[in-house]
Amino acid sequence: MLKIDQVSKHYGEYTALDAVSLEVPKGSVFGLLGPNGAGKTSLIRILNQIILPDEGTVYLDGEQLQPKHISQIGYLPEERGLYKSMKVGEQALYLARLKGMTKKEATTQLKYWFEKFEISDWWHKKIQELSKGMAQKVQFIVTVLHKPKLLIFDEPFSGFDPVNAELIAKEILLLKDEGATIIFSTHRMESVEKMCDHIALIHQSKKILDGKISEIQKQYKTNIFDVGVVTNDESKLTTELKEVFEVKPSKLYSFHDAVKFQVKTSDKNTSEKLLQLLQKHGEVIHFSEQIPTMNSIFMQAVSNKTSLK
Amino acid sequence: MEKLKLIIYREFLIKVRNKSFIVLTFLSPILVIGMGFLVFYLTQVNESTVKHIAIVDNSTLEIGSLLQSNESVTYIDLTVVGLDKSKVLVKENNYDGLLYLPVIEDDLKEYSHKIMYFSADTPNFMLIKSLENKIANRLKFFHLEKIGIQAQTIYDATYNVAIHQENFYGEESSKLGAGLKIGLGTGAGYLVMMFIIIYGNSVMRSVIEEKTSRVIEVIVSSVKPFQLLLGKIIGNASAGLLQFFIWGLLIVFCSIAASMFLGVDLMAMNTPKLPVNQMAENLENYDDIVFVLKEILQLPLVTMVLLFVFYFLGGFFLYSSIYAAIGAAVDSETDTQQFMLPVIIPLMLAVYVGFAAVISDPHGPVATTFSIIPFTSPIVMLMRIPFGVAWYELLGSMLLLVVTFLGIVLLAAKIYKVGILMYGKKPSYKDLYKWLRY
The missing domain is CATH 3.40.50.300 (P-loop containing nucleotide triphosphate hydrolases)
Known part of the structure; x- marks a missing residue:
C-alpha cells in the first residue's frame, strides 16, 4: 500500500x-x-x-x-x-x-x-x-x-x-x-x-x-512463564524447580490456594520440561508466557540504541 | 485551480462579512464628509467672533479710510486719545489689539519698520498679514503721489494677469485644474497606501490566526502553501476592490444627485475641447461647484481608474506577500513589530516624496524616479498620472512592478512555507534568510 x-x-x-x-x-x-x-x-x-x-x-x-x-x-x-x-x-x-x-x-x-x-x-x-x-x-x-x-x-x-x-x-x-x-x-x-x-x-x-x-x-520475548500449582509439598517443588530453572516469586493473582512462581526457561530447559515438572507435583492451574509489553519493547529498543551510540 | 477558487472565496467572504468591513465601507465616507463639514463649521464659529482693533494713526496716510469694519473685525479710531491712553483703554475694554502708526518720515523704508501692533495675546497671523499688505499698498501710493504720479494713473496701470493654460492638443487646463489634479493624485496615492497597510495587516492577521489555531497543518495537507498564500492575497484584494467599487458607486450616485439638484447636464459637459469664449461664458453661468465638476470630467478618468486598479493590485500583491511572510514567521501579532519597519518605511517615503516632489514638479527627476521604483511606484505614479505621464515611463514602471511582485511573492512564499510550520522560537532576519534556502 x-x-x-x-x-x-x-x-x-x-x-x-x-x-x-x-x-x-x-x-x-x-x-x-x-x-x-x-x-x-x-x-x-x-x-x-x-x-x-x-x-x-x-x-x-x-x-x-x-x-x-x-x-x-x-x-x-x-x-x-x-x-x-x-x-x-x-x-x-x-x-x-x-x-x-x-x-x-x-x-x-x-x-x-x-x-x-x-x-x-x-x-x-x-x-x-x-x-x-x-x-x-x-x-x-x-x-x-x-x-x-x-x-x-x-x-x-x-x-x-x-x-x-x-x-x-x-x-x-x-x-x-x-x-x-x-x-x-x-x-x-x-x-x-x-x-x-x-x-x-x-x-x-x-x-x-x-x-x-x-x-x-x-523477538523481545523473555522466556519467563507465570505458573501456579496446587501442591501438598511446596518446599520439594521449589527445590526441584530451582535446581533446573531460574525462579522468582510471582505476583500472580489466583482464586486457588496455589504456589506461584516466575520461571525462566531456556533452549535446554524448555517450557515443556517445566510443565512436566510442575505436573509431577500437583495440579497446574496457571501456565502462561509473559508477553513483552510494547512499552517495555519501546524502552528497551530506545535504550539499546542510545547505549550503542 | 478549483482549490484556489475555494480559498479566494473563503478569504473574500470572511473579509466582507466582517463588521469592520461594513463599517469602513459605508460609514467612513459619511465620516469623512461629516468631518469636512465639522471643520468647516468650526472654522465658521471661530471666525464669527468679532475682533475689536483700535487704531492710533499719527501719520497722514489716512489708514483708517482703508480699514473698513466688517462682520469679523471692528476698527475703533483712537487717534485723538493718543498712544498711551489708548493702550489703557484697549486693556480696559478687552479689545483684541492696537495698531499704531507713528508720524510719517521722509525715509519710507525705515518708516515701514516702525509701525506697531500691541496685543495681550499673539495676534492672528492672517490678520497681521492683511494689515501689512494694506499699509504697504498705502505706502506705495503715498510714495508715488509724492513723486507726482496720480492715484488714478496707478489704478489704470494695474493689471490682473490670469495665464490661460492649454496643452498642445487644445485641451484647457487651469490653476483650479492643477489643484484638482494634485488633489486627485495625492488622494489616490494616499488611499493606496492606506489600503496596502489595512489589507496587508488583514492578510498578516489571517496567517497568524491559521498558525495559532493550528488549522494550518490541516489546510496544507490539502493544498500547497503557495496556493493558500495566493488565495489569501487575491481574496483580500478582491474585498479591497469591492470597497473601492462601492465608494465609486457612491461618488457617481452623489454626483448625479448633485447635478440634478444643481440642474446641470453632466454628460453634455463631458466634452474636453470647449472653445475658450464658451468656457468663459459657462463660467459666468454656473457656480464654482459646477466648474469643479467640469474640470474633473475633463481628466482622463477611465485611464486613471484603470491605472488605479493596476497600481493598487500591484502594490498590494507586493506588500501583502511580505505581510504574509511576516505573519508566517511569528507566533503572535506582538512579535511582528521588528519586521514591520522595512515595510512601512518605503510606503511612508512614497507618500512624503509624492506630496513634496509631485506637487512642486510632477515630471521632475525625484518624482519620476520614485514613480519607477516598484516599492514606491504604486503611490507616486498614481500621484503623477493626472498630470499626464509619458507612455514609456508608465510601461517601464508597470513592467518593473509586475516583475518585482512576482519575485517578492516567490521569496515570501518560501518564508511562508517554512514559517507556518515553525512554532516557539521567535525568528531573526538570519533565520528568515536560512528559511529561503530550505
Whole structure:
C-alpha cells in the first residue's frame, strides 16, 4: 500500500530523517512510534506532501506520491485546530471541498457523520462555542469524510475523555474493516497493543525497529512463564524447580490456594520440561508466557540504541 | 485551480462579512464628509467672533479710510486719545489689539519698520498679514503721489494677469485644474497606501490566526502553501476592490444627485475641447461647484481608474506577500513589530516624496524616479498620472512592478512555507534568510 524508500530530510545542518525505509501493508493499522523529536512528524508531513523529502521516494499503491494522492489521504494532526470563528458546518464543507469532494457529496457525507455522532445541532455553531472534545469530534469527521484509502492519525486520542476515546477507537477499527490503511502515531503504548498489527520505531531520525507486532514481541520475548500449582509439598517443588530453572516469586493473582512462581526457561530447559515438572507435583492451574509489553519493547529498543551510540 | 477558487472565496467572504468591513465601507465616507463639514463649521464659529482693533494713526496716510469694519473685525479710531491712553483703554475694554502708526518720515523704508501692533495675546497671523499688505499698498501710493504720479494713473496701470493654460492638443487646463489634479493624485496615492497597510495587516492577521489555531497543518495537507498564500492575497484584494467599487458607486450616485439638484447636464459637459469664449461664458453661468465638476470630467478618468486598479493590485500583491511572510514567521501579532519597519518605511517615503516632489514638479527627476521604483511606484505614479505621464515611463514602471511582485511573492512564499510550520522560537532576519534556502 505505502512504501517509504530511503527517505531523508534535513533542516540546514539538522537531520530530521536519515534514510528511513518502511512498508505499510494494505488494510493494516500501522503504529509509528518514537520519542519526541525522533522524526515522526517530519515523516508524516512528507506523507501528506506538506514538505518534500531531500532524498528518497514514497510510493502509494505502487505510484510515486503526487499531488493527486491528496484526496486519498486523511490526516489528523497532533496539534489540532479549526477556524475558531467559522461555523462548524461551513468549515467542514470547506475542508472537505479542499480535499476534492463536491459540495453535494460533502454535504451528504457530513450529514451522515453528524447524525452518527449525534452532533447535528452543532452545524450552525462556531468552533469557539464548542469544548475541546467537541471540536476534536468535528476534526475527526473532517479527517475521514472523504473516505481516504490512507488515514494518518497523530495522537488521535489526546484531548478525548475515555468514553469518546473508545468511540473514536471503534470508528478507526471500523474504517480498517472497510479497507482503509491506517497509520497511527502515538506515545500511548496500550493503544498500540490494542489497535496496531504492525509497528515501526523511529529514534534519532533513524528507523530502529519494524514489523508485525507479534513477531516483534517474539523477538523481545523473555522466556519467563507465570505458573501456579496446587501442591501438598511446596518446599520439594521449589527445590526441584530451582535446581533446573531460574525462579522468582510471582505476583500472580489466583482464586486457588496455589504456589506461584516466575520461571525462566531456556533452549535446554524448555517450557515443556517445566510443565512436566510442575505436573509431577500437583495440579497446574496457571501456565502462561509473559508477553513483552510494547512499552517495555519501546524502552528497551530506545535504550539499546542510545547505549550503542 | 478549483482549490484556489475555494480559498479566494473563503478569504473574500470572511473579509466582507466582517463588521469592520461594513463599517469602513459605508460609514467612513459619511465620516469623512461629516468631518469636512465639522471643520468647516468650526472654522465658521471661530471666525464669527468679532475682533475689536483700535487704531492710533499719527501719520497722514489716512489708514483708517482703508480699514473698513466688517462682520469679523471692528476698527475703533483712537487717534485723538493718543498712544498711551489708548493702550489703557484697549486693556480696559478687552479689545483684541492696537495698531499704531507713528508720524510719517521722509525715509519710507525705515518708516515701514516702525509701525506697531500691541496685543495681550499673539495676534492672528492672517490678520497681521492683511494689515501689512494694506499699509504697504498705502505706502506705495503715498510714495508715488509724492513723486507726482496720480492715484488714478496707478489704478489704470494695474493689471490682473490670469495665464490661460492649454496643452498642445487644445485641451484647457487651469490653476483650479492643477489643484484638482494634485488633489486627485495625492488622494489616490494616499488611499493606496492606506489600503496596502489595512489589507496587508488583514492578510498578516489571517496567517497568524491559521498558525495559532493550528488549522494550518490541516489546510496544507490539502493544498500547497503557495496556493493558500495566493488565495489569501487575491481574496483580500478582491474585498479591497469591492470597497473601492462601492465608494465609486457612491461618488457617481452623489454626483448625479448633485447635478440634478444643481440642474446641470453632466454628460453634455463631458466634452474636453470647449472653445475658450464658451468656457468663459459657462463660467459666468454656473457656480464654482459646477466648474469643479467640469474640470474633473475633463481628466482622463477611465485611464486613471484603470491605472488605479493596476497600481493598487500591484502594490498590494507586493506588500501583502511580505505581510504574509511576516505573519508566517511569528507566533503572535506582538512579535511582528521588528519586521514591520522595512515595510512601512518605503510606503511612508512614497507618500512624503509624492506630496513634496509631485506637487512642486510632477515630471521632475525625484518624482519620476520614485514613480519607477516598484516599492514606491504604486503611490507616486498614481500621484503623477493626472498630470499626464509619458507612455514609456508608465510601461517601464508597470513592467518593473509586475516583475518585482512576482519575485517578492516567490521569496515570501518560501518564508511562508517554512514559517507556518515553525512554532516557539521567535525568528531573526538570519533565520528568515536560512528559511529561503530550505
